[in-house]
Amino acid sequence: MALVKTKALVQKPPREGAMFRNQLLAMTVAFATALAVPVWLAPGAPAGTSGMTDAGATSGTAAVSDSSPMSGSGSGAAMDWKTMDEQMAKRDKSFPAATKGEGGKDLAPTVLADGTKEFHLTAAPTKWEIEPGKTVDAWAFNGTVPGPTIHVNVGDKVKVVVDNKLPESTSVHWHGMQVPNNMDGVSDVTQDPIPPGKSFTYTWDATRPMVTWYHSHHDGTKQVTSGLYGAIEVGDIPTPDNIKPNQVVLMQLQDAGTIGMTINGKSFPATKPIDAHLGDWVEITYINVGTMEHPMHLHGVDQLVIAKDGFPLPAPYKADTVPVSPGERYTVLVHADAKGTWAFHCHIFPHSEGAQGMFGLFTEMRIS
Amino acid sequence: MALVKTKALVQKPPREGAMFRNQLLAMTVAFATALAVPVWLAPGAPAGTSGMTDAGATSGTAAVSDSSPMSGSGSGAAMDWKTMDEQMAKRDKSFPAATKGEGGKDLAPTVLADGTKEFHLTAAPTKWEIEPGKTVDAWAFNGTVPGPTIHVNVGDKVKVVVDNKLPESTSVHWHGMQVPNNMDGVSDVTQDPIPPGKSFTYTWDATRPMVTWYHSHHDGTKQVTSGLYGAIEVGDIPTPDNIKPNQVVLMQLQDAGTIGMTINGKSFPATKPIDAHLGDWVEITYINVGTMEHPMHLHGVDQLVIAKDGFPLPAPYKADTVPVSPGERYTVLVHADAKGTWAFHCHIFPHSEGAQGMFGLFTEMRIS
Amino acid sequence: MALVKTKALVQKPPREGAMFRNQLLAMTVAFATALAVPVWLAPGAPAGTSGMTDAGATSGTAAVSDSSPMSGSGSGAAMDWKTMDEQMAKRDKSFPAATKGEGGKDLAPTVLADGTKEFHLTAAPTKWEIEPGKTVDAWAFNGTVPGPTIHVNVGDKVKVVVDNKLPESTSVHWHGMQVPNNMDGVSDVTQDPIPPGKSFTYTWDATRPMVTWYHSHHDGTKQVTSGLYGAIEVGDIPTPDNIKPNQVVLMQLQDAGTIGMTINGKSFPATKPIDAHLGDWVEITYINVGTMEHPMHLHGVDQLVIAKDGFPLPAPYKADTVPVSPGERYTVLVHADAKGTWAFHCHIFPHSEGAQGMFGLFTEMRIS
Structure with a gap:
C-alpha cells in the first residue's frame, strides 16, 4: 500500500x-x-x-x-467539518470511479487434440492502478490483479504453462485442488522454483466442483501481496433447492503489500458495484488472498452461507457479516429482495471507512 | 486507549x-x-x-x-514478585469496581397515536469513566457508552430522532435490520450526513426477531471506537427446546479508540459480573463493535451457540471459546450447572491478563 | 521471537x-x-x-x-535471485531439522491406592531450542515446550502437583474442563497465586471425552507465550461412522513471546512432519495457545472438521483451511488418499513463508 x-x-x-x-x-x-x-x-x-x-x-x-x-x-x-464533509462526499460519490485495468477476467483456453484445456500465465512486474491516481508496482499474472480467472468443468484435463518474467523465481500452487504431488507448486517442497526467464507446465485433472484460487508459493509474503493470485472455478458448486443464481460474483480480498486493501485488485472508489434486479439470486464467493481476517458485511439483504472452501455446507446458515480468513473461501447466496444502494464492506472500519470517507474494502450492491 | x-x-x-x-x-x-x-x-x-x-x-x-x-x-x-503479587491481588480483588456511568440501559419510547414507538438519541461528546481513575473523551449517544438499548417487538413501527451535538457530522446505521434504503444511515451512500446542530429522523418497521446494534456510519474508524454504538433487541430470538432463559445478557465488545478494550463500555475491574443461580439458563449475546476478533472464553460451564447475527443456527454447537469478529453477534445459552466464581474473558491474553493482573476484556460469572 | x-x-x-x-x-x-x-x-x-x-x-x-x-x-x-534460491533451498530442504528437546510427550502418572492418577508438573526457566541455532529463554513445565501431555480416561480421578520454580508466582488452569471452582487455577479469582518455591495440588475428575490444554493463568500475556502450556486428552473424542484413526496428532500453535511462531514448540525447519500411509485416517487437533488466529491449510488432502473445543460437531464439514483462534481447538479427520509430500501451514504467509523460504508455522504431511 x-x-x-x-x-x-x-x-x-x-x-x-x-x-x-x-x-x-x-x-x-x-x-x-x-x-x-x-x-x-x-x-x-x-x-x-x-x-x-x-x-x-x-x-x-x-x-x-x-x-x-x-x-x-x-x-x-x-x-472544519464542512470541509471534511465536502471532501468525503466528493470521494464517496465518485464511486464507481474509472481506473485503468481490470483483473479477474475469464482466460480463454486452447483446446488440444485430446480435449485438454491449455492456459498460459505469464508472471511479470506491471504497473497497476488501485484507485484513481494511485498506481503501484505489482507483480501480476498476464498483467492484471487479480490474474485471469480459470474456468473449467469437472472432468476436464487441464494444462497451465507458467512463464516467469519476474526478477525472482516463483511457482504456482492450485489451492485446495486435488493435483498430483509434483504439480502442487510449492518451491523446494514439490518442485524446484521456476527461475527468471524459465517456464513450467502444470497438468492436472479437474475432479470435482470447486471455487478456489491459484497463487505463488514462493516467497508468499511478498509475491502474493504483490498481486500473484487469481481465481479458479470448476463447474458450479451445488446450491440448496437447486437455486440457479442470476449472477456469480467472486471477491478476492487483499490487504497487504503493494496491492493493499482491495477487492479484485481495486480499492474504493474504484471497486466494482454488484448490480442486481429485485428478486434475483446473487451467488458471491469471498476468497481471502491476504494476510488478515475480513468480516464482510452486506447491508439490506441477508447472506445465506452455503459453502466453505468450495465444499457445500451440510447446514447452511444466515448471516449479515461473514468473516473470511486468509486462504478461506465462503460462498453465499443473496436474495435481492430490497431495492436500493446497499453498502457492502469489511466491518473492520480501519479497512473501509475513515475521516476521508470510504476506502479500501468497500463496494455497493445496487438493487433496482 | x-x-x-x-x-x-x-x-x-x-x-x-x-x-x-x-x-x-x-x-x-x-x-x-x-x-x-x-x-x-x-x-x-x-x-x-x-x-x-x-x-x-x-x-x-x-x-x-x-x-x-x-x-x-x-x-x-x-x-520483586511479592510486590507484583500484591499489586495484582489488589487490582483483581477490587472487582467489580464502581465507576461513574452505566451504558446500555433500556431506552423508554414515547408511544404515538398510531402505535409507533418513538425514541430519541443525542450524539455528543462526553467524559466517560472506563475504569476507576481512567476517564476518556468519548462521543456517545445519550451520554453513555454503549448508548441506550432499544427494545421493540416484532411488528412495531419505530421512529428514532437523532440529534447531532458533535463537532463533526454523523449518521446512524441499524446493522442487520431490514429498513428502507433511505433509512439505512450510511453517509453519502443512503443519506447526506447529519451536520453538527441538526437532526434526522429514522423510521422503520421491526420485521423479525433480532439482536443487533446501531452505530455511526460516518468516519466509522473514529466515531464507532469513540463510543457511538448501542444495542437493539427485537422480540426474543428462538431458543432450542423453547428454553426460557432466566436472564438475557448483552456484551458489547470494543477494543480501539478512546474506549479501548471494554465490555459494555467498561474495562476490568469495572466490568459488570453476571450473577446466576445454580440451574439457571443464561442467554448471552456477544456484539463485536470493535476492530479485532475476540475469542470469548467462559470457565466452568459450557456455551451452546444457538444464533449468529440474530439468526437461529440450524445446528447449534457447544464451545468453551467463541470467536466474535467485528460486526458479528453470537448468541449462546449457558446452563449454570456449577457453583463458583468463573473467569470470563477474551482469550487473547494481551486483551485481558498481564503483569498487572486482569484488565480490559475480563469479567466473571458468579453462580450461587 | x-x-x-x-x-x-x-x-x-x-x-x-x-x-x-x-x-x-x-x-x-x-x-x-x-x-x-x-x-x-x-x-x-x-x-x-x-x-x-x-x-x-x-x-x-x-x-x-x-x-x-x-x-x-x-x-x-x-x-541476486540465485543466491536467494540457494539459501531458500538449503533451508527448506533441511526439514525436518534436528534440535535439542521435544515437547508434548506423554506424562506417566503414579496410580494411587484409590486409583487416582497423580501427575507432577514443575514450572521453571529453561533454555529451549526453537530451530537449529535459535535457543530462547523459555518458562516451561518439566523442561519442555509444550509441557508434557496428560492423558487420562473418562471417570479417572486426577491429581496434579504443581511445583513453582519460576522467579514469579504462577497458577495452572485446566481449559475447558469441568473442575471444582477452587481447582480452576485463576490467580486471585479462584486461588492465591503459587509463589516461587511453593507448590499447589490440583484434584479433579475427568467427566467426559475432551481434547484441551492446561496453561498458566497468571500474567498470561507473558507466562503462556513463554512456554507454560501443555495438552490434555481425556479418552477419545467420538468420530463420525466410528472411524478409528491410525494416528492422533496434536498441534499446539504459538505465535508470540519468546516461543514465537511455533508448532509444538518448534518452528520450521525443526517442526515435526506427519508421516502416514496411503489410506490412513489421521486425526489432528489444533490447539491455539497463542495470541492470533491461524488458518491452518493442508495441501493435497481434505480436512473433515468433526469437533470444536473437544465437543463433537452436529454437522461436520469439509475444509482445506481451518482458522483457529486463541483458546480454541478444532479436531479434523484427514483421509490420506494422495501420495506425496504435502505442505501444511498457517495461510497467513507472514507466519510461514518469506524471502528466506519457509519458517514458523509450517510443516509437512508425508503420505507414502
Missing part, C-alpha cells in the same frame, strides 16, 4: 533535531498506515495522548490528504 | 542525542500499547533481545504503571 | 544523526518483525515508498539474514 506522503513534514528546512523528530513522526504515521491502524491511535507527538481532540495539525493533514486513502481519521478536529 | 506515561523516560534533562533515543523508546512503547501488543515484545533497546529477563527497567516501569492497564508484562523481572 | 539482528546497520561509526536514523530503522524493522508484519511493509527510509523494488539494501540485509527467520521479504530485489 502507498505510504502516507509527508510533504507537510518537510516543507521547510528543519533544525537537525527537528528533522529527526519529523522523520520519526512521519515513520510512525506511515507505519500505522501500513498496519491499517487508525492514525489517530498513534501519538501525534512523542508525549501525545490518544484523545480525539489531540490530533496535531501535522498528522491531521497527513491523515486526510488524498494520497493516503488508507489512513484512519482523527483529523476531523483539526479540520 | 490511554498511552503509556513516559515520566521515567524524561526525568532528567538528556543530551540531545539521548532525548531522541528516549522519545523513540517512548513512542515505540506507546505504539505497542496502542496496538494492544505486549510491551515486552517491543525492543527494550535498539539492539535488545526478546528474552523475558531482558526487559529494561525503563520499559518495565512504564509497563506496570497504574496508568497503563492495557500494557502487557515483561516487567516482572524488574520487580 | 528473536529480533532482527542489525549488524549491517552499525558496521561503521556513523555520524551522530545517522546513528539515530539507523536506530530508528532498526527499531522499525524489529517492531515489524515482532508484530509478524512483512518487513517490506515498513518504510525503507522515512520518505520511502512501498514498491518492492524500493527496498533499501540495508533493510534488505536485515530481512534475509539467517538470524531473522520470521522476517518477511522485500529483500529479493537487493539480492
Whole structure:
C-alpha cells in the first residue's frame, strides 16, 4: 500500500533535531498506515495522548490528504467539518470511479487434440492502478490483479504453462485442488522454483466442483501481496433447492503489500458495484488472498452461507457479516429482495471507512 | 486507549542525542500499547533481545504503571514478585469496581397515536469513566457508552430522532435490520450526513426477531471506537427446546479508540459480573463493535451457540471459546450447572491478563 | 521471537544523526518483525515508498539474514535471485531439522491406592531450542515446550502437583474442563497465586471425552507465550461412522513471546512432519495457545472438521483451511488418499513463508 506522503513534514528546512523528530513522526504515521491502524491511535507527538481532540495539525493533514486513502481519521478536529464533509462526499460519490485495468477476467483456453484445456500465465512486474491516481508496482499474472480467472468443468484435463518474467523465481500452487504431488507448486517442497526467464507446465485433472484460487508459493509474503493470485472455478458448486443464481460474483480480498486493501485488485472508489434486479439470486464467493481476517458485511439483504472452501455446507446458515480468513473461501447466496444502494464492506472500519470517507474494502450492491 | 506515561523516560534533562533515543523508546512503547501488543515484545533497546529477563527497567516501569492497564508484562523481572503479587491481588480483588456511568440501559419510547414507538438519541461528546481513575473523551449517544438499548417487538413501527451535538457530522446505521434504503444511515451512500446542530429522523418497521446494534456510519474508524454504538433487541430470538432463559445478557465488545478494550463500555475491574443461580439458563449475546476478533472464553460451564447475527443456527454447537469478529453477534445459552466464581474473558491474553493482573476484556460469572 | 539482528546497520561509526536514523530503522524493522508484519511493509527510509523494488539494501540485509527467520521479504530485489534460491533451498530442504528437546510427550502418572492418577508438573526457566541455532529463554513445565501431555480416561480421578520454580508466582488452569471452582487455577479469582518455591495440588475428575490444554493463568500475556502450556486428552473424542484413526496428532500453535511462531514448540525447519500411509485416517487437533488466529491449510488432502473445543460437531464439514483462534481447538479427520509430500501451514504467509523460504508455522504431511 502507498505510504502516507509527508510533504507537510518537510516543507521547510528543519533544525537537525527537528528533522529527526519529523522523520520519526512521519515513520510512525506511515507505519500505522501500513498496519491499517487508525492514525489517530498513534501519538501525534512523542508525549501525545490518544484523545480525539489531540490530533496535531501535522498528522491531521497527513491523515486526510488524498494520497493516503488508507489512513484512519482523527483529523476531523483539526479540520472544519464542512470541509471534511465536502471532501468525503466528493470521494464517496465518485464511486464507481474509472481506473485503468481490470483483473479477474475469464482466460480463454486452447483446446488440444485430446480435449485438454491449455492456459498460459505469464508472471511479470506491471504497473497497476488501485484507485484513481494511485498506481503501484505489482507483480501480476498476464498483467492484471487479480490474474485471469480459470474456468473449467469437472472432468476436464487441464494444462497451465507458467512463464516467469519476474526478477525472482516463483511457482504456482492450485489451492485446495486435488493435483498430483509434483504439480502442487510449492518451491523446494514439490518442485524446484521456476527461475527468471524459465517456464513450467502444470497438468492436472479437474475432479470435482470447486471455487478456489491459484497463487505463488514462493516467497508468499511478498509475491502474493504483490498481486500473484487469481481465481479458479470448476463447474458450479451445488446450491440448496437447486437455486440457479442470476449472477456469480467472486471477491478476492487483499490487504497487504503493494496491492493493499482491495477487492479484485481495486480499492474504493474504484471497486466494482454488484448490480442486481429485485428478486434475483446473487451467488458471491469471498476468497481471502491476504494476510488478515475480513468480516464482510452486506447491508439490506441477508447472506445465506452455503459453502466453505468450495465444499457445500451440510447446514447452511444466515448471516449479515461473514468473516473470511486468509486462504478461506465462503460462498453465499443473496436474495435481492430490497431495492436500493446497499453498502457492502469489511466491518473492520480501519479497512473501509475513515475521516476521508470510504476506502479500501468497500463496494455497493445496487438493487433496482 | 490511554498511552503509556513516559515520566521515567524524561526525568532528567538528556543530551540531545539521548532525548531522541528516549522519545523513540517512548513512542515505540506507546505504539505497542496502542496496538494492544505486549510491551515486552517491543525492543527494550535498539539492539535488545526478546528474552523475558531482558526487559529494561525503563520499559518495565512504564509497563506496570497504574496508568497503563492495557500494557502487557515483561516487567516482572524488574520487580520483586511479592510486590507484583500484591499489586495484582489488589487490582483483581477490587472487582467489580464502581465507576461513574452505566451504558446500555433500556431506552423508554414515547408511544404515538398510531402505535409507533418513538425514541430519541443525542450524539455528543462526553467524559466517560472506563475504569476507576481512567476517564476518556468519548462521543456517545445519550451520554453513555454503549448508548441506550432499544427494545421493540416484532411488528412495531419505530421512529428514532437523532440529534447531532458533535463537532463533526454523523449518521446512524441499524446493522442487520431490514429498513428502507433511505433509512439505512450510511453517509453519502443512503443519506447526506447529519451536520453538527441538526437532526434526522429514522423510521422503520421491526420485521423479525433480532439482536443487533446501531452505530455511526460516518468516519466509522473514529466515531464507532469513540463510543457511538448501542444495542437493539427485537422480540426474543428462538431458543432450542423453547428454553426460557432466566436472564438475557448483552456484551458489547470494543477494543480501539478512546474506549479501548471494554465490555459494555467498561474495562476490568469495572466490568459488570453476571450473577446466576445454580440451574439457571443464561442467554448471552456477544456484539463485536470493535476492530479485532475476540475469542470469548467462559470457565466452568459450557456455551451452546444457538444464533449468529440474530439468526437461529440450524445446528447449534457447544464451545468453551467463541470467536466474535467485528460486526458479528453470537448468541449462546449457558446452563449454570456449577457453583463458583468463573473467569470470563477474551482469550487473547494481551486483551485481558498481564503483569498487572486482569484488565480490559475480563469479567466473571458468579453462580450461587 | 528473536529480533532482527542489525549488524549491517552499525558496521561503521556513523555520524551522530545517522546513528539515530539507523536506530530508528532498526527499531522499525524489529517492531515489524515482532508484530509478524512483512518487513517490506515498513518504510525503507522515512520518505520511502512501498514498491518492492524500493527496498533499501540495508533493510534488505536485515530481512534475509539467517538470524531473522520470521522476517518477511522485500529483500529479493537487493539480492541476486540465485543466491536467494540457494539459501531458500538449503533451508527448506533441511526439514525436518534436528534440535535439542521435544515437547508434548506423554506424562506417566503414579496410580494411587484409590486409583487416582497423580501427575507432577514443575514450572521453571529453561533454555529451549526453537530451530537449529535459535535457543530462547523459555518458562516451561518439566523442561519442555509444550509441557508434557496428560492423558487420562473418562471417570479417572486426577491429581496434579504443581511445583513453582519460576522467579514469579504462577497458577495452572485446566481449559475447558469441568473442575471444582477452587481447582480452576485463576490467580486471585479462584486461588492465591503459587509463589516461587511453593507448590499447589490440583484434584479433579475427568467427566467426559475432551481434547484441551492446561496453561498458566497468571500474567498470561507473558507466562503462556513463554512456554507454560501443555495438552490434555481425556479418552477419545467420538468420530463420525466410528472411524478409528491410525494416528492422533496434536498441534499446539504459538505465535508470540519468546516461543514465537511455533508448532509444538518448534518452528520450521525443526517442526515435526506427519508421516502416514496411503489410506490412513489421521486425526489432528489444533490447539491455539497463542495470541492470533491461524488458518491452518493442508495441501493435497481434505480436512473433515468433526469437533470444536473437544465437543463433537452436529454437522461436520469439509475444509482445506481451518482458522483457529486463541483458546480454541478444532479436531479434523484427514483421509490420506494422495501420495506425496504435502505442505501444511498457517495461510497467513507472514507466519510461514518469506524471502528466506519457509519458517514458523509450517510443516509437512508425508503420505507414502
